[in-house]
Amino acid sequence: MELLLNHRTIRKYQQKDISQEDLNIIIESGIRASNTGNMQLYSVIVTRDQVNKEKLSPLHFNQPMVKQAPVVLTICLDINRFNKWCDLNSADHGYNNLLWFVTGVIDSMLFAQNICIAAENLGLGICYLGTTIYNAAEIIEVLKLPKGVFPVTTITIGYPDENPEQIDRLNLKGIIHDEVYTDYDEVAIAGLFAYKEELESSRKYVSENNKQNLAQVFTDVRYKKVDNFFFSEKLLKTIRDQGFDV
Amino acid sequence: MELLLNHRTIRKYQQKDISQEDLNIIIESGIRASNTGNMQLYSVIVTRDQVNKEKLSPLHFNQPMVKQAPVVLTICLDINRFNKWCDLNSADHGYNNLLWFVTGVIDSMLFAQNICIAAENLGLGICYLGTTIYNAAEIIEVLKLPKGVFPVTTITIGYPDENPEQIDRLNLKGIIHDEVYTDYDEVAIAGLFAYKEELESSRKYVSENNKQNLAQVFTDVRYKKVDNFFFSEKLLKTIRDQGFDV
Numbered sequence: 001m002e003l004l005l006n007h008r009t010i011r012k013y014q015q016k017d018i019s020q021e022d023l024n025i026i027i028e029s030g031i032r033a034s035n036t037g038n039m040q041l042y043s044v045i046v047t048r049d050q051v052n053k054e055k056l057s058p059l060h061f062n063q064p065m066v067k068q069a070p071v072v073l074t075i076c077l078d079i080n081r082f083n084k085w086c087d088l089n090s091a092d093h094g095y096n097n098l099l100w101f102v103t104g105v106i107d108s109m110l111f112a113q114n115i116c117i118a119a120e121n122l123g124l125g126i127c128y129l130g131t132t133i134y135n136a137a138e139i140i141e142v143l144k145l146p147k148g149v150f151p152v153t154t155i156t157i158g159y160p161d162e163n164p165e166q167i168d169r170l171n172l173k174g175i176i177h178d179e180v181y182t183d184y185d186e187v188a189i190a191g192l193f194a195y196k197e198e199l200e201s202s203r204k205y206v207s208e209n210n211k212q213n214l215a216q217v218f219t220d221v222r223y224k225k226v227d228n229f230f231f232s233e234k235l236l237k238t239i240r241d242q243g244f245d246v
Numbered sequence: 247m248e249l250l251l252n253h254r255t256i257r258k259y260q261q262k263d264i265s266q267e268d269l270n271i272i273i274e275s276g277i278r279a280s281n282t283g284n285m286q287l288y289s290v291i292v293t294r295d296q297v298n299k300e301k302l303s304p305l306h307f308n309q310p311m312v313k314q315a316p317v318v319l320t321i322c323l324d325i326n327r328f329n330k331w332c333d334l335n336s337a338d339h340g341y342n343n344l345l346w347f348v349t350g351v352i353d354s355m356l357f358a359q360n361i362c363i364a365a366e367n368l369g370l371g372i373c374y375l376g377t378t379i380y381n382a383a384e385i386i387e388v389l390k391l392p393k394g395v396f397p398v399t400t401i402t403i404g405y406p407d408e409n410p411e412q413i414d415r416l417n418l419k420g421i422i423h424d425e426v427y428t429d430y431d432e433v434a435i436a437g438l439f440a441y442k443e444e445l446e447s448s449r450k451y452v453s454e455n456n457k458q459n460l461a462q463v464f465t466d467v468r469y470k471k472v473d474n475f476f477f478s479e480k481l482l483k484t485i486r487d488q489g490f491d492v
Binding site for chain 1: 247248250252253255270271273274275277278279280282283284285286288289290292293294295298302322327328330331332333334335336337338339340341343344345346348349350352355358359360362363364367368372373374376379380384388389390391392395398399413414415416418420421423424425426427429430432435436438439441457458459460461462464465466468469470471472475477478481482491492
């Protein structure tokens with residue numbers, strides 16, 4: 001519990017390798033997570049080779065963790081392996097659709113999160129890279145992923161070389177709804193986000209970016225509408241190119 | 247680590263309530279999971295009321311855990327709350343697309359898995375219901391989810407009233423790929439799945455369902471092609487109805 005409550009993302013790592021034994025137990029913890037029908041529709045690509053890290057780095061918009069971490073894990077949803085088993089058994093599979101794409105994302109993330117918790121339990125630090133689905137097409141090429149395999153997220157892992165402050169979260173009341181969803185009026189929204197707007201780091205973001213408020217830093221700087229729709233189109237095309245009828 | 251490695255899905259619960267205090271610490275553990283840009287694009291609907299459980303039960307194909315568990319959590323991706331904050335700040339959001347739908351699923355599942363691990367840490371047992379995305383439209387109605395909010399998964403939680411055997415998993419070598427994806431040939435597939443086909447429980451499935459082999463139990467009985475495509479279409483329609491431009 002302590003471990004979960006004290007989680008911090010670690011972006012700087014010591015130049016110290018992770019043993020294969022430790023990595024195996026970490027991934028073993030991952031496969032113990034719940035999954036749909038015990039079909040295990042996921043795979044993990046382990047990148048230790050610096051040359052491959054250099055290839056992946058720009059696809060994650062040059063976030064320094066990719067080149068710096070001893071181990072980079074690309075977590076993929078994988079219907080290829082299961083389908084091949086079906087083919088071998090004259091079983092007429094039909095998993096190349098939206099339902100099983102989403103199911104695969106769900107199962108991949110349970111696998112991923114168990115991996116992260118197991119890693120932290122061994123004193124390692126982790127960072128998730130949400131950029132994986134932005135440049136899935138290029139990542140597929142680098143990692144030679146066949147049809148039916150799709151990169152969902154990337155985790156960099158290593159021994160921590162920093163000890164950052166824990167970052168803020170919304171109050172629990174802002175997340176929990178009893179029995180039915182209670183929609184937020186303007187007063188509720190303003191109340192929920194007020195603490196965040198007042199953080200020193202938030203004020204800095206706003207002034208550095210010459211914005212009127214923190215929300216505009218998100219919409220005009222960090223995650224812009226034009227980019228969101230561009231990468232959405234690209235993602236859809238890549239999902240189809242990987243053989244999913246979406 | 248023990249906790250992760252010993253995970254079992256629990257489907258029978260004691261008739262003993264979960265205190266609000268325990269539930270809060272469990273959900274607090276959830277919000278400590280990593281999430282994209284610290285935008286916290288998720289909400290959780292807590293169902294304790296028996297009348298609401300009765301409404302949800304058929305939407306999960308009458309799996310008995312829904313009516314029997316003291317607490318049912320429906321984990322939702324939620325861009326509604328964030329968008330309302332943007333609206334209040336004249337910030338032009340653009341998150342109603344595939345990129346952010348998938349991002350929301352990812353973040354919701356990290357939230358969900360931390361919740362499950364925290365619950366198990368308190369001696370509770372959990373079961374994931376993958377059926378949530380099959381009947382998302384009806385669940386949206388029961389839980390009164392506004393546009394921008396989408397149910398991703400459901401977790402039933404309670405004190406265990408059973409102690410099941412741990413179920414099988416593929417060998418780690420079947421999941422891990424070093425540096426690049428190594429595709430499976432027929433020999434590799436047959437070798438990976440052989441142990442599973444030989445399990446007593448698998449043989450029983452095959453004979454009870456009059457199938458030739460275990461793979462056909464999956465494709466012809468458990469997750470049939472015609473159902474997969476039917477529920478895929480339904481899922482796509484529901485995603486669009488909830489305001490996502492997919």
